[in-house]
Amino acid sequence: xxxxxxxxxxxxxEAFRDRRAIMxxxxxxxxxxxxxAAVFMFQIEQELDVKDSYVxxxxxxxxxxxxxxxxxxxxxxxxxxxxxETEKWSKQEISLSIPHDYIERMQQGxxxxxxxxxxxxxxxxxxxxxxxxxxxxxxxxxxxxTRLIMRGIDPRITTPITMDVQSTATPASKxxxxxxxxxxxxxxxxxxxxxxxxxxxxxxERERHSLELILCQPxxxxxxxxxxxxxxxxxxxxxxxLTMLAMTLTMSLLPLEKVGISIVVDPMTMxxxxxxxxxxxxxAGIFQLFFAYRxxxxxxxxxxxxxxxxxxxxxxxxxMFVPHKPEWLNYLPLAGQNILMGDLYxxxxxxxxxxxxxxxxxxxxxxxxxLFLAKSLRSEKVVLALS
Amino acid sequence: MLKxxxxxxxxxxxxxxxxxxxxxxxxxxxxxxxxxxxxxxxxLRILYGLLKADTGVATIDDIDVAKSPLLARASLGIxxxxxxxxxxxxxxxxxxxxxxxxxxxxxxxxxxxxxxxNELEMSDIADRRTEGFSQGQRMKVTLAQALVHQPKNLVxxxxxxxxxxxxxxxxxxxLLALKDKGHCILFSSHVMQEVAxxxxxxxxxxxxxxxxxxxxxxxxELAGKEYLExxxxxxxxxxxxxxx
Numbered sequence: 001x002x003x004x005x006x007x008x009x010x011x012x013x014e015a016f017r018d019r020r021a022i023m024x025x026x027x028x029x030x031x032x033x034x035x036x037a038a039v040f041m042f043q044i045e046q047e048l049d050v051k052d053s054y055v056x057x058x059x060x061x062x063x064x065x066x067x068x069x070x071x072x073x074x075x076x077x078x079x080x081x082x083x084x085e086t087e088k089w090s091k092q093e094i095s096l097s098i099p100h101d102y103i104e105r106m107q108q109g110x111x112x113x114x115x116x117x118x119x120x121x122x123x124x125x126x127x128x129x130x131x132x133x134x135x136x137x138x139x140x141x142x143x144x145x146t147r148l149i150m151r152g153i154d155p156r157i158t159t160p161i162t163m164d165v166q167s168t169a170t171p172a173s174k175x176x177x178x179x180x181x182x183x184x185x186x187x188x189x190x191x192x193x194x195x196x197x198x199x200x201x202x203x204x205e206r207e208r209h210s211l212e213l214i215l216c217q218p219x220x221x222x223x224x225x226x227x228x229x230x231x232x233x234x235x236x237x238x239x240x241x242l243t244m245l246a247m248t249l250t251m252s253l254l255p256l257e258k259v260g261i262s263i264v265v266d267p268m269t270m271x272x273x274x275x276x277x278x279x280x281x282x283x284a285g286i287f288q289l290f291f292a293y294r295x296x297x298x299x300x301x302x303x304x305x306x307x308x309x310x311x312x313x314x315x316x317x318x319x320m321f322v323p324h325k326p327e328w329l330n331y332l333p334l335a336g337q338n339i340l341m342g343d344l345y346x347x348x349x350x351x352x353x354x355x356x357x358x359x360x361x362x363x364x365x366x367x368x369x370x371l372f373l374a375k376s377l378r379s380e381k382v383v384l385a386l387s
Numbered sequence: 388m389l390k391x392x393x394x395x396x397x398x399x400x401x402x403x404x405x406x407x408x409x410x411x412x413x414x415x416x417x418x419x420x421x422x423x424x425x426x427x428x429x430x431l432r433i434l435y436g437l438l439k440a441d442t443g444v445a446t447i448d449d450i451d452v453a454k455s456p457l458l459a460r461a462s463l464g465i466x467x468x469x470x471x472x473x474x475x476x477x478x479x480x481x482x483x484x485x486x487x488x489x490x491x492x493x494x495x496x497x498x499x500x501x502x503x504x505n506e507l508e509m510s511d512i513a514d515r516r517t518e519g520f521s522q523g524q525r526m527k528v529t530l531a532q533a534l535v536h537q538p539k540n541l542v543x544x545x546x547x548x549x550x551x552x553x554x555x556x557x558x559x560x561x562l563l564a565l566k567d568k569g570h571c572i573l574f575s576s577h578v579m580q581e582v583a584x585x586x587x588x589x590x591x592x593x594x595x596x597x598x599x600x601x602x603x604x605x606x607x608e609l610a611g612k613e614y615l616e617x618x619x620x621x622x623x624x625x626x627x628x629x630x631x
Contacts, residue, residue, distance in 0.1 A: 002487065002490065002492035002493075003487060003488060003490055005487070005492075006483070006484060006486075006487025006488065006492070007484075007487070007488070009487075010473075010476070010480070010483075010484040010487075013475070013476060013480060014473055014475050014476060017475040017476075018475060205471075205473075208471050208472060208473065208474070209467075209469035209470070209471035210471030210472070210473060211471075212437070212467060212471075213465060213467045213471060213532075214488075215437060216435040216436075216437060216460065216463075216465050216467075217460060217485065217488040217489070218456075218457045218458070218459075218460035218461045218463075218488065218489060218490075219457070219488045220457065380437075380438055380439065383432060383437045383438060384398070384438075
């Protein structure tokens with residue numbers, strides 16, 4: 001027992017004096033919440049205020065009432081464009097042409113053709129164009145209905161079918177995609193934070209010519225691996241918990257309810273997420289150590305692990321795009337935790353089956369890898385690669 | 388006591404070590420002398436239990452290394468050819484780490500650390516981080532971590548490489564003191580003066596075989612040369628007759 005304690009103390013001393021590893025961990029903790037906050041802020045701003053769009057009205061004098069109607073609905077004439085908007089709209093021209101016989105044709109009950117000219121491939125114009133179209137359609141329908149009523153006809157005759165759309169989306173479920181991102185950021189934080197520590201204690205130790213002497217001591221390689229996993233996992237777990245707290249805090253500060261998203265994070269949820277993250281920290285630790293030990297130098301290990309770092313990004317991404325998820329996806333390491341975290345942040349109740357199964361599979365795989373790594377450190381191949 | 392008997396080791400087609408047998412007795416300093424690539428490192432790695440021999444046995448105090456490596460290593464101190472430093476640890480912490488791997492703890496650990504730090508005259512550097520240590524200071528740390536658990540057997544792999552006179556003398560003094568206390572010391576080297584001055588017995592290894600063994604004096608007589616260096620060259624150069 002005292003042997004194990006000695007090994008662990010040494011690992012912690014080294015890891016927590018490693019400025020490079022600590023910087024990496026801090027970076028991982030801070031980036032997630034910042035990106036998240038930026039994305040949300042932008043989205044909230046976009047959704048909240050309907051901005052004025054500016055349209056070149058050709059022949060405005062022929063249809064003053066239509067123009068007044070549009071202006072009341074945030075479609076302004078380009079002539080009234082304020083100075084600070086000029087740059088933004090200079091490349092995004094919309095022009096609406098009104099024919100000179102507008103009034104005449106209206107009075108005769110003949111159709112009038114308005115011409116809307118704009119670059120329809122321009123992404124930024126999509127919203128103003130859609131709004132303008134529906135405004136004019138609405139205006140046209142209103143006139144049409146009035147004409148029918150004047151002729152003593154019920155205007156509903158022209159709309160035999162009306163759709164009653166009932167969205168079952170709740171403010172909580174609307175947040176699904178975004179909450180999936182929160183889980184991804186937490187898992188990413190876990191991996192990036194423990195990466196440098198994992199490399200330093202494995203490939204770094206080999207590079208410093210310490211590994212061979214350590215392998216010659218009367219200590220089983222399993223104990224050596226365990227002490228390292230414990231330290232690296234601790235690094236990752238602390239970083240993941242801090243990321244989670246920072247994320248939760250960031251989101252509670254943002255006015256998310258204004259975009260119809262609600263996030264429920266009570267202390268119990270945080271405890272459950274913490275319990276879920278611990279096996280995952282073990283997994284991230286052993287997974288990275290396992291591959292870092294395959295490398296001869298710090299740099300080589302870095303290039304291996306940066307590929308592994310893609311895993312926590314790709315797995316959740318892949319899950320997002322699987323339309324009907326098979327049940328067993330919920331039980332895999334990384335995937336399971338990510339789905340569960342998304343659900344929890346959405347305020348759904350915990351799927352205990354998936355919770356325990358994903359925890360179990362994560363721990364089982366990690367234990368297997370630990371044993372395998374301990375065994376491989378006893379192999380001649382590793383010893384021969386030392387010099 | 389360290390003993391290897393009829394060791395052979397092949398890496399694919401290449402024979403690194405072939406039927407090597409020798410013994411390093413307690414209270415003696417035994418030198419392994421051999422050119423680069425003679426199989427010294429492979430031989431030592433088999434003795435540490437890192438590599439498995441194809442034939443033969445290596446024992447440390449009569450414990451078979453291949454069968455119970457952890458038990459055998461308990462009475463072994465190793466001074467490797469490269470001084471690996473954990474640069475974020477102080478010298479004392481690093482020695483402590485190795486002492487703990489040998490099962491020392493509590494008061495015994497503290498006493499062992501103080502003892503070895505005093506003996507190697509390194510109390511001035513003991514609580515500094517090893518980053519930026521000179522070669523001599525690194526040697527002291529490395530020697531301290533090999534000796535902290537007072538092993539009965541000590542193996543040194545080219546210990547004087549890159550050391551200045553002062554460090555070499557300190558090392559030599561330590562080895563002679565250990566020998567007088569009845570420890571078994573095995574050390575590999577290229578440096579003839581070192582071997583001639585220190586060793587009671589010399590084992591000459593070339594091309595994976597033991598080509599001669601005996602005291603430095605006996606080797607000179609065997610080769611008919613006045614100096615050990617000439618004897619060494621003569622022995623490994625013409626293994627005919629000598630090896631027999």
